[in-house]
Amino acid sequence: MAVAQAVCQWEGCSELGAFSTRTKPTWCLEHLGSLLNRAGLKAVDDFPGKVTAYWLTECLVCGTVAHYRLDYIIEKMDSEKPCRACFWWQWNRDPLVSRATEVEDVNVVRQHAAEMGYEYLGACFSPSMSGDPHRVQCRRCGKIEARGVGNMACSCRKSGTRRAPARQPGASNLFKDSGSKFLSWWDRDLNSEKDWLTTPSKATRKIHWRCADYGHKFVSSPAGLWNCPTCIERRISEYRKETDSYADKSVADVPEILAYWADERDPATVAANSRQQFVFTCENGHKARRAPRLRGCPICRGQATKRKNIELATTDNAPPRMGAELAEQFHPNRNGKILMAALSPESGRMVWWRDPNCGFEWQDTPGARDKRERLRCPRCESILDSLAYHYPDIADEWSPSNPQTAWQVRPTGQTRGYTPELVCKSGHRWQATTASRTNGSPCPECSVAGKSKIELAYLEALSAIFPSVHSGLLIRSQKFTHARAWRPDIVIEADDGSRSVVVEYDGSYWHAEKSETDTNKSLDLIAADYNVVRLREHPLGSLPVSSDHYLELVAYGLTDDISRIVATIEDWMGKRQK
Known part of the structure; x- marks a missing residue:
């Protein structure tokens, strides 16, 4: 459901807010700047469009440039300094803390920042005393922060500790295909065949089961199934009886x-x-x-488990107990007699690993590999369960201009500070979140979904004349006042620095009730330095748009002379460029 864009909350302002919201206040771009000034900051970059996105700002007091979320600034501005450089400098000189006792060695701080995954940008204050903040930039997400030596840990390294691998498109999530040990408990007499074919493995609806040990019948959801309730009650009763004795x-x-x-x-x-x-x-x-x-005896049980694991590990084609991605990194030559298949995923035994991509070798325990950052390779800073590992075809589309590689982001994770750029096999470039791409959203130019035959006909005709013609591109601009983004039908990209041209085809059926939307879209695109051509199919009326950068033509669908209209557009573009 679309979220309506509310009016700016600044007193006396009637402009639309710079971001959409359901219940929280919003502000226009002008008064967002005023809000920052009240917090002691000023914008360095354009507003990113979301209150939860990081915005590059400069402190009006100390001059430190750093990223902050707008919701964080609003939360802190009335209670403390949002600027972390000012906050930590003041805290460091509190008489109860008394940490600023000597000048800090900047070389030591620079080395520590590099070890923690940061690029060192310099001290926030001069002279920099022990405990004072320093400007650093995370090599993974690109966020610039003011941090002291003791708290250099970017939040992007603490998030996304997802253990479960991403499910491939088309893979089944049904209970019948789950391999669960409770498959034999399914009561085929009381459950229908439809239930068997359609029930997800994590379904919450009630299903009939039959205990495989004693035949007890009970009802439970697949998501809540863990044992037979009658057997559990019996064991509890026996335990209580023994306790009483x-x-x-x-x-x-x-x-x-x-x-x-x-x-x-x-x-x-x-x-x-x-x-x-x-x-x-x-x-x-x-x-x-x-x-x-x-x-x-717990020691006897542990030894018995170890013997069993070693016995299983020596059999042919013994599967590893750890995840497949970790298993492929287990060093084939440097682990001596240690059997990979016998190692527990939580093992604390130090073993050798080798990244098959870069060849880097290091030592760590299996248990530590699957915690905290869950790094795939500490030198490359790639991560486990990454987009590249689970979706190599999408990783091939990952643009080298992105600040992170496809090995450093997760299939459904968020990328901080940027929207990934993708490049399809045809060379088309577009932006999409990792979640939308893994959920099946295709290249907007290659896709014909949602594009009419007449639109595709104009696209083919214009592509035969102009060298750079795009279809389905998403355009964002801070100059838009009616929406945060628009997706034009066709964009003719200018190669001489002049305005690019947007061509919109308005079918008489679909656009009969969209005059206001079409007008707003045209005005926004013109304001964002685009020339706009609208082909209004008869009998649609004209739009109330008056601009030298706007051309409106009457079209008659597939029966029209498309070459004539394309020639008119070409002639109009030539006049606009003169």
Whole structure:
């Protein structure tokens, strides 16, 4: 659902806001500048269009240039300085903190910034005392910040810790294809065939099940299924019965517990139901701490699991226990007798890895590889579950002009500070979020979806004359006042520095009730330095647009002489360029 663009909240202003909102206030571009001034800042770049996008600003007090979100500025402006350089400088000189005691070594700060993934841009203040902020720019997302040595960690490295791999387009998410251990529990007598064919693996609707162990019947959703409720109730009942039998008894009163007691404390003083841990032995002589009621030796269980994993790992084609992407980085030569298939994904054992892309080799544990930043390669700063790994075909479209590579963004993650540029096999360039592209949105120029036959006919005719003609491009401009972006039918790109030309074909059926929208679109494009040609199909009326950069022609659909109209457009463009 489209969000209506509200009016600027500045007192006495009736202009449209610079960004759309449902419930929160908005401001026009002029008064956004006034709002920044109230916060002690001024804009360096154009407003990015969203309150949650990072905006490059300059502090009016200390002159520090850094990125801040508009919603952050609004939140902080009435309580503290939004400028982090001023804030941390003042905090560092608080008598209760007293950190600014000596001049800081800038070379040490520069080296630390590089280790944390930043480009060092310089000290915010001179002289820079210990604890003072410094200007740094994240090499991953390009955000410029004022940070002290102790808090150099960009938020882009803490977000997107997604463990589950992205689902490929067309892949099934149905329960019947999930490989779940509960597939055998599906009650085919009470569930319909339609349920079996259509139920998603994470569905919340109620389904009939039959316990595979004892045949108990129950109802649960696939998303909430984890065990048989009757079996669970039985086990709880048995546990409570055993607990009641140990009431008022000490460890010394229960022979089966006392037989393995090895703690220094007197067993007669320890309750058999105690939840505290004490030292016990086992038949194999292992000593381990556990609660009295817990049976079995944890060391024996761990060794048994290890033997089982090693046994499975030595079989032919043993699958790795860790993820496929980590498994392909397991070094084939430097890990000695360590079996990859026997390693747990949470293992703390230090092993060697090698990135198949760049060949870099390093040591780390499997457990640490899948935490925090989840880096695929620490030298390339690529990440696990990246767009390039799961969608290599989309990665081939990734433009080298983007500040990050396709190995550094996730398929549905957000890119901070920019919208990715893509280049299709035909050489068309367009911008799209990673989520929209992985969800199937194609190149707008190659796609014919939503384009009429007459529009495609004009596109072909204009492409035969002009060297750079585009279809379906999304145009954004700070000069737009009626919408944040427009998608014209056809754009003829000028190669001599003059205005590019937008050609719009208004079909009589679809545009019968769109005169206001067509007018607003034309006025916005003209204001953004485009020449606009509108082909209004008979019997549509003329639009109330008066400008030297606007041409309106009457068209008659596919029966029209397209070459005649194209020649008129060419002649008009030539006059505009003179």
